Amino acid sequence: MITPIPKVKILIVEDEILLAQDISNRLTAIEYEVIGTAPTAIKALKLIAENPDVDIILIDIILKGNLDGIELAGLINAKYNIPFIFLTSHSDNQLIERAKGVYPYAYILKPFNDKQVSTAIELALLNFSKKTPEKELLKSRNFNAPDNQVLQIKDSIFLKKDHHFERVPFKDIYFLKADSNYCTVHAKSGRFMYSMVLKKIEAELPSNQFLRTHRSYVVNIDLVNGFEGNMLFLGEKKIPVSKAHRKDVFKLFHTI
Template sequence: MVKDSARVKIIVVEDEILLANDIANRLRDNNYTITGIAASADNAMNLLSENPDVDIILIDIVLKGEHDGIELARMINESYDIPFLFLTSHSDDYLIERAKSVKPYAYLLKPFNDRQVCIAIELALKNFSNKTPEKDHLGKHEFSTNQNQVLQIKDSLFLKKNHYFERVPLQEILFLEADSNYCSVYTKTERFMYSVGLNKIEAQLPVDRFLRTHRSYVVNINSVKGFSGNMLYVGEMKVPVSKAHKEDVFKLFPTI
């Protein structure tokens, strides 16, 4: 069972209440947390002011009220650094050009199934992590099992597990270990294993907090409890330090 704190938090902005509840239920079934449902742009901004730590927002382009979904997205861009994707059943050229102007990170075309909504969220998180808004409104996207398994967004890694992302604060990560063509991410409570190289995941990590100690290990500097010889104590485990990395590692731990 996924801890509530690890679930990706979502706000759904949709003025058709039956559809909004259907989307929310689909997302809950796929291990996402619904922070709230908003029927208008004003409701959505109020929800955001109360929950600024939300991870992603699903916005229907056509909303009743003074502001439509595109205008809401513009307000979000001005006040928050949060990814959003557009829900739409419309392919009107003018509407789509307006939508492009606010740089959404994905589109979800109605009607959709569970797999499609999960792919759209995955794409939006990936594009937000890479700072590349989605340009293809009608494009179809699929992901192989090796894609988008680790995303660094703000102060967390979004780690792929089964068919959904879990959010793990950087401070919860102990170390990464390479084993042949696999890489394991050890957190304080769990181990995530991926069929990708250590270098690919290391590239997602802030260099001021994570350090290579060995060709097979990258360590969270703040998780090191101590050292003995060429071993670091990280959490309840030991991580080796190779000769090639010894100088860089141990200068962080000056001795008296």
């Protein structure tokens, strides 16, 4: 049975129905999961309450109803821990100053293309995962997203594949293997290769679940199903345990 690849979950808050549907279709086409669209702040709050695992929210600053997008963002900041991106065709100074006060994780001027919105989402996820929200609105639409970013949010890690991020739950990662200056993450949904040292990706993983067994390997100890000598078994895969790490590794396993 093939395990579905978890996708980044997005809520769109836009009062122009046709535009909201167009954004939804475009995001779906580039491998994001749109959990819903909301024309008002009240509807958006209802959808957030029903979908607490939403990863990011796209919010039009100008919304119909009693609350505009900036006021909605303030409520999200107060009650939830979810990053958001502002969408707007307005650029007047007073509006921008108000928007700065709620610390958006990115900002996109309409009209925008698929690459711009995808890159803004990646940038927002990066800022959120590092807990460093943008203190200034992004004034440029020419974003340059890093090619080798590892984003950790909630119980998952977002790994870049081709031109988008794939959500990989920690429980679905088998092990990491280093090869010189490259590191490969082996997971149920496939392999992800990065041009970075093993230690950097290891730092993004929960230490109570992932353990270094060798200078070239980090293993998900919850998925170890056996061991023999200096080898751990993960299904049919054998992972070496070096002398330097043997004591820390095998003290986790109780034998009778």
